Amino acid sequence: MTFSFTPEQQAFLDAVRRFAAERVAPRAAELDRTGVFPRDLVRDAAALGLAGTTIPAAYGGAARDYVTYAAAIEIVSSASATVAVILTVNNSLVAEPIVTFGTDDQKAAWVRRLATGQSIGAFALSEAGAGSDAANQQTSARLDDRGYVINGRKIWVANAEQADVAIVFARTEPDARGRGISAFLVPLDTPGITMTASPESLGVHGLGCMDIELTDVHVDAGALLGESGHGFRVAMRALEGGRVAIAAQALGVGQAALEEALDYSRTRQVFGQPIGNFQAIQFQLSDLATDLSAARMLTWKAADTHDRAPRATLEAAMAKLQASEAAHRAADRAMQILASEGYRKGSRVERLFRDVRAAEIYQGTSEVQRMIIAHEILG
Numbered sequence: 001m002t003f004s005f006t007p008e009q010q011a012f013l014d015a016v017r018r019f020a021a022e023r024v025a026p027r028a029a030e031l032d033r034t035g036v037f038p039r040d041l042v043r044d045a046a047a048l049g050l051a052g053t054t055i056p057a058a059y060g061g062a063a064r065d066y067v068t069y070a071a072a073i074e075i076v077s078s079a080s081a082t083v084a085v086i087l088t089v090n091n092s093l094v095a096e097p098i099v100t101f102g103t104d105d106q107k108a109a110w111v112r113r114l115a116t117g118q119s120i121g122a123f124a125l126s127e128a129g130a131g132s133d134a135a136n137q138q139t140s141a142r143l144d145d146r147g148y149v150i151n152g153r154k155i156w157v158a159n160a161e162q163a164d165v166a167i168v169f170a171r172t173e174p175d176a177r178g179r180g181i182s183a184f185l186v187p188l189d190t191p192g193i194t195m196t197a198s199p200e201s202l203g204v205h206g207l208g209c210m211d212i213e214l215t216d217v218h219v220d221a222g223a224l225l226g227e228s229g230h231g232f233r234v235a236m237r238a239l240e241g242g243r244v245a246i247a248a249q250a251l252g253v254g255q256a257a258l259e260e261a262l263d264y265s266r267t268r269q270v271f272g273q274p275i276g277n278f279q280a281i282q283f284q285l286s287d288l289a290t291d292l293s294a295a296r297m298l299t300w301k302a303a304d305t306h307d308r309a310p311r312a313t314l315e316a317a318m319a320k321l322q323a324s325e326a327a328h329r330a331a332d333r334a335m336q337i338l339a340s341e342g343y344r345k346g347s348r349v350e351r352l353f354r355d356v357r358a359a360e361i362y363q364g365t366s367e368v369q370r371m372i373i374a375h376e377i378l379g
């Protein structure tokens with residue numbers, strides 16, 4: 001076991017740090033204000049290997065290990081949570097499942113495009129009645145002589161506004177819960193698809209979240225990703241990597257909040273001295289730094305397990321739970337330490353405070369992570 005990056009990993013992370021500082025951070029406030037999907041930044045990130053960080057080189061990916069990926073996502077997220085989420089959806093929720101479950105034709109059609117940023121991918125699992133209860137899929141896929149006909153409605157599909165392809169989950173067997181679901185690779189220009197913007201959200205503006213209506217959408221049998229009836233497995237495997245990535249994304253926001261609080265504690269003079277001299281402030285900073293470091297260790301452990309073991313369900317759930325809640329605490333405390341300066345609309349802490357919250361909701365709420373952990377440890 002080692003706790004340091006190799007010089008080669010470090011060089012990659014240094015390049016990511018420069019990209020985040022020079023290209024992403026200056027755009028973060030504008031992204032938050034306008035909510036416009038940052039297609040150009042995604043293309044530039046892809047050139048650095050950030051659209052397919054864990055994807056094999058044979059498909060145009062950067063072929064990095066998951067710990068390096070998690071560290072890179074944390075760096076990008078500390079500049080902009082939005083850009084980090086877009087990249088993790090593309091990488092962990094779309095490109096990876098195609099590599100793992102796809103046929104040669106599916107891999108040839110999509111993985112290189114996704115890993116190099118030519119195309120963007122989306123993951124369409126959630127429905128009005130299937131959020132935490134993801135097995136309660138009402139979208140259906142009926143087999144006919146031309147392939148499958150998909151009908152249903154997906155909601156909150158990140159990236160969809162600019163995506164070329166989505167993994168769409170649909171029920172192929174009635175009343176079979178998780179066992180009757182299949183996954184399909186659906187190009188988003190397929191006739192029968194209409195999209196409307198998802199409701200305006202508190203934070204992570206610019207994710208391109210869309211609600212997708214599928215009306216008699218025909219796809220051929222080659223669109224099936226993995227075996228028929230095994231779609232829930234595809235979703236759960238994708239979400240395992242996705243949760244490690246969201247843990248890293250949350251950490252980035254939490255770390256940025258801690259850094260804002262540290263800077264302010266050094267410079268803000270009250271009662272004739274920097275507020276960082278007060279033990280009440282010091283103890284908050286100490287707790288946050290410790291909390292985030294613990295969450296980072298769990299995240300890197302989960303990332304390493306995801307790389308090496310057949311499954312990392314427990315580790316990924318623990319990492320996402322711990323990191324998203326630690327980051328939330330960090331943003332909340334940073335707001336308190338910056339006080340009116342943090343509460344001011346347009347301050348960085350105000351954006352972090354709004355951006356951090358979604359990590360406790362998407363890819364399984366904190367309650368869902370606790371359910372998974374309990375299931376795993378109770379046996």
Ligand SMILES: Cc1cc2nc3c(=O)[nH]c(=O)nc-3n(C[C@H](O)[C@H](O)[C@H](O)COP(=O)(O)OP(=O)(O)OC[C@H]3O[C@@H](n4cnc5c(N)ncnc54)[C@H](O)[C@@H]3O)c2cc1C
Pocket residue numbers: 089123124125126128130131132133155156157158159201204207209358361362363364365366367368371
């Ligand atoms: C910004 C954003 C982006 C998203 N992107 C995507 C995407 O790209 N693709 C996609 O498919 N989905 C996406 N989602 C949807 C997201 O995954 C769901 O919102 C999430 O899974 C929670 O589902 P829900 O909102 O329906 O809450 P519900 O399932 O209705 O849960 C409501 C509350 O009940 C709690 N709860 C539920 N069941 C239990 C239980 N058994 N025990 C205790 N508490 C319970 C939940 O934790 C929550 O607090 C996105 C959501 C957001 C906000």
